Amino acid sequence: xxxxxxxxxxxxxxxGVVANDAVSFGIAEGSTHALLGENGAGxxxxxxxxxxxVRPDAGTMRLAGAPHAPHSPKEARAAGVGMVFQHFxxxxxxxxxxxITLGMDTPPPxxxxxxxxxxxxxxxxxPLEPARIVGTLSAGERQRVExxxxxLQSPRLLIMDEPTSVLTPQEVRLLFDTLEKLxxxxxxxxxxxxxxxxxxALCDHATILRGGRVVATCTPADHxxxxxxxxxxxxxxTAPARIARDPGDAVLTLDGVALPxxxxxxxxxxxxxxxxxxxxxxxxxxxxxxxxxxxxxxIAGERRxxxxxxxLAGRDITxxxxxxxxxxxxxxxxxxxxxxxxAPAMSLTENxxxxxxxxxxxxxxxxxxxxxxxxxxxxxxxxxxxxxxxPGQAAQALSGGNLQKFVIGREILQAPVVLAVNQPTxxxxxxxxxxxxxxxxxxxxxxxxxxxxxxxxxxxxxxxxTFAALNAGRLxxxxxxxGLTMEEIGLMLGGVRGEAA
Amino acid sequence: MxxxxxxxxxxxxxxxxxxxxxxxxxxxxxxxxxxxxxxxxVAAIRTxxxxxxxxxxxxxxxxxxxLVKAGPLVLIATGLALGFRAGVWNIGAEGQYIVGAxxxxxxxxxxxxxxxxFIFPLMVLAGALGGWAWAMIPAxxxxxxxxxxxxxxxxLVYVAESLLASAAVGVLRNPEGGGFPxxxxxxxxxxxxxxxxxxxxxxxxxxxxxxxxVILAYVVLNRHLTGFHIKLAGQAPRAxxxxxxxxxxxxxxxxxxxxxxxxLAGVFEVTGPAGQIGIDFNVGYGFTAIIVAFLGRLDPLGxxxxxxxxxxxxxxxxxASFMLGIPVAAIQAFQGMLLFFxxxxxxxxxxxxxxxxxxxx
Numbered sequence: 001x002x003x004x005x006x007x008x009x010x011x012x013x014x015x016g017v018v019a020n021d022a023v024s025f026g027i028a029e030g031s032t033h034a035l036l037g038e039n040g041a042g043x044x045x046x047x048x049x050x051x052x053x054v055r056p057d058a059g060t061m062r063l064a065g066a067p068h069a070p071h072s073p074k075e076a077r078a079a080g081v082g083m084v085f086q087h088f089x090x091x092x093x094x095x096x097x098x099x100i101t102l103g104m105d106t107p108p109p110x111x112x113x114x115x116x117x118x119x120x121x122x123x124x125x126x127p128l129e130p131a132r133i134v135g136t137l138s139a140g141e142r143q144r145v146e147x148x149x150x151x152l153q154s155p156r157l158l159i160m161d162e163p164t165s166v167l168t169p170q171e172v173r174l175l176f177d178t179l180e181k182l183x184x185x186x187x188x189x190x191x192x193x194x195x196x197x198x199x200x201a202l203c204d205h206a207t208i209l210r211g212g213r214v215v216a217t218c219t220p221a222d223h224x225x226x227x228x229x230x231x232x233x234x235x236x237x238t239a240p241a242r243i244a245r246d247p248g249d250a251v252l253t254l255d256g257v258a259l260p261x262x263x264x265x266x267x268x269x270x271x272x273x274x275x276x277x278x279x280x281x282x283x284x285x286x287x288x289x290x291x292x293x294x295x296x297x298x299i300a301g302e303r304r305x306x307x308x309x310x311x312l313a314g315r316d317i318t319x320x321x322x323x324x325x326x327x328x329x330x331x332x333x334x335x336x337x338x339x340x341x342x343a344p345a346m347s348l349t350e351n352x353x354x355x356x357x358x359x360x361x362x363x364x365x366x367x368x369x370x371x372x373x374x375x376x377x378x379x380x381x382x383x384x385x386x387x388x389x390x391p392g393q394a395a396q397a398l399s400g401g402n403l404q405k406f407v408i409g410r411e412i413l414q415a416p417v418v419l420a421v422n423q424p425t426x427x428x429x430x431x432x433x434x435x436x437x438x439x440x441x442x443x444x445x446x447x448x449x450x451x452x453x454x455x456x457x458x459x460x461x462x463x464x465x466t467f468a469a470l471n472a473g474r475l476x477x478x479x480x481x482x483g484l485t486m487e488e489i490g491l492m493l494g495g496v497r498g499e500a501a
Numbered sequence: 502m503x504x505x506x507x508x509x510x511x512x513x514x515x516x517x518x519x520x521x522x523x524x525x526x527x528x529x530x531x532x533x534x535x536x537x538x539x540x541x542x543v544a545a546i547r548t549x550x551x552x553x554x555x556x557x558x559x560x561x562x563x564x565x566x567x568l569v570k571a572g573p574l575v576l577i578a579t580g581l582a583l584g585f586r587a588g589v590w591n592i593g594a595e596g597q598y599i600v601g602a603x604x605x606x607x608x609x610x611x612x613x614x615x616x617x618x619f620i621f622p623l624m625v626l627a628g629a630l631g632g633w634a635w636a637m638i639p640a641x642x643x644x645x646x647x648x649x650x651x652x653x654x655x656x657l658v659y660v661a662e663s664l665l666a667s668a669a670v671g672v673l674r675n676p677e678g679g680g681f682p683x684x685x686x687x688x689x690x691x692x693x694x695x696x697x698x699x700x701x702x703x704x705x706x707x708x709x710x711x712x713x714x715v716i717l718a719y720v721v722l723n724r725h726l727t728g729f730h731i732k733l734a735g736q737a738p739r740a741x742x743x744x745x746x747x748x749x750x751x752x753x754x755x756x757x758x759x760x761x762x763x764x765l766a767g768v769f770e771v772t773g774p775a776g777q778i779g780i781d782f783n784v785g786y787g788f789t790a791i792i793v794a795f796l797g798r799l800d801p802l803g804x805x806x807x808x809x810x811x812x813x814x815x816x817x818x819x820x821a822s823f824m825l826g827i828p829v830a831a832i833q834a835f836q837g838m839l840l841f842f843x844x845x846x847x848x849x850x851x852x853x854x855x856x857x858x859x860x861x862x
Contacts, residue, residue: 322745343737354744366726
């Protein structure tokens, strides 16, 4: 079939970095085309150029035979390009139809729009009620709003950026059905994902970017996921390994912990109980917004439980703040790297002080020992291969993966009794992610208890001994990871309690 | 097209270059304004910035005034800067300054006419506590009821001014003053006087206190966890909570420190340069100190320099209006320009200007 979109020599440079260097490839009509690459490989710059958000420095694009050089997303949409972003741009307080209206250049009257939303959602198997308030929708339903918004404009090319990162396995299947239906009708799909198994199952072609250049094109189904990963990284990857070890005594217990929601669309925790043993890695899965941040906050001591008990190695720490918990050996790393785990404008030295002054003795009578702090920051940088000119660098100057390695390393080098992390490899490239997972496993092998909260099920199956699911602020009973099928995990994520599954 | 591009890290050079550029721009824009008013701009600028210190005719009077005016500004601004660093907006230092003066003066006058060594220290203590207590009102309201500290602290300035007026004609009025409003002259009562310590410099105990405050604030901000937590809370509130900073305690600390220092400034002023509690005792040091704090980039050493600069524009401004007949409003506009340009060029610390094609990235 003819190419709907051809890219020819697209180049885009930013100060200090060439994001895209003479990228050329074509996307066939009705095909599902994967765009693969590590973070920083240039995928987002490329799709931003196609969608009119960024103008190329050089090179041309042709869409359905005609030159395609959009100055704005509006022009791109008019030419037939739709895009579903990884982060949704929806207003919680408005309903589905209102949100869709806001994204349209010429919205039809509401009654007509509601009718068309129903038609499209029925035709493509995307159940959606136009009058529902978006704040009450799940992540999967929100994504449907974004997809329907695009489909209403009948695009010829649909760009999907990491669409499955927030979905349960069941929702992923539903999405794939929709995408297959679309491509049967002749809509081309440009699909960006880190999940290689998905790409193997879904995509007809793949273009692999590394350092802004096209390094390979292939048919994903002909290669194993490991081979695809090696093409992306340009090096061999080894799966994390660990020395098996019998779990020891309980180090952290949560007993009936409850936490009220802080705002209208926040999540409350209800009756959360778990027991974590020394040497155990507990994976906690769940779709975003089901209480992950809240669970980490109540473990960290950033928020105090409204009911229930938290104990660390037998000691009641329910009323303790973050500092007291750190002193006792309970360390955490929240999801948001910039602004939560680290202060963006502060140096790595200052960010090392942020959580480590208690356990590493970096302050005496409150007076900061800057030299010791700097040495500790250097130690983290060295031990975790953080790529940075030095500890004086501001946290915001580091790439996501490097900062994440620093944040995780900062906690691990403090020899925690328990380490709880939320989304430890979110937006981190494959080699950094592998290093972080390996470090977490090593920590557990050395006898610490580790909690990994993540939306990436592949990650959880890789590192966890036990698995529990978080759904609407409730935690399922943890079950041994070995032997759990994807089916069972999906049911647990969907809210069916572990015992019943 | 001219575009602003965020720097990866704040520029060190501009951190200090920006205030200098702001002063230069103020001189240019101010000069244009003076010229438009029909005054010689060069003479006006020289009268404001040079004559108070070096003119043989005026320097003898003006030079000591520099420290007299800079003292309370630096003392108050140092306290405010701690809060501003933490994102705690105490706009009511003027009120804390007034209440500090009232409490200090009240404590002393209660013992009049006794002569004792402990009276002055007692007054200083009472003034500090008064300023502290006045600052605790917005702080506690904020931590308890989440009220807006900007509004509460600002409105309490007007309450304090009313207290001042009522005290000047009521409880603190000089019984031997022939019915005129105003208290006894504290600078002429040996036990309460806060005299010039070194003749011809204008340095009184308030100036000494300001220097000590600057040094302590410098140590706290750069060497102590408290200062680290203050900066953290201002830059990244969520990271601060993650680090174990208690936001309520921080609000109390910042307001308390600022109130204490403003109260001290008040008591040193009422026992020294002002001499007595009067209806017009406060002249806006508490508000000007906000400008000084920002002009000094919320850094204690910067505040020291900014306080001196600000005092200079005050003295020079008075001189210019007296010598050249420049309207007081124009002098105030000139001082306003200084803050305006400082905030305007501030953007260069975090952004660089790029001239060229624009991208939506």
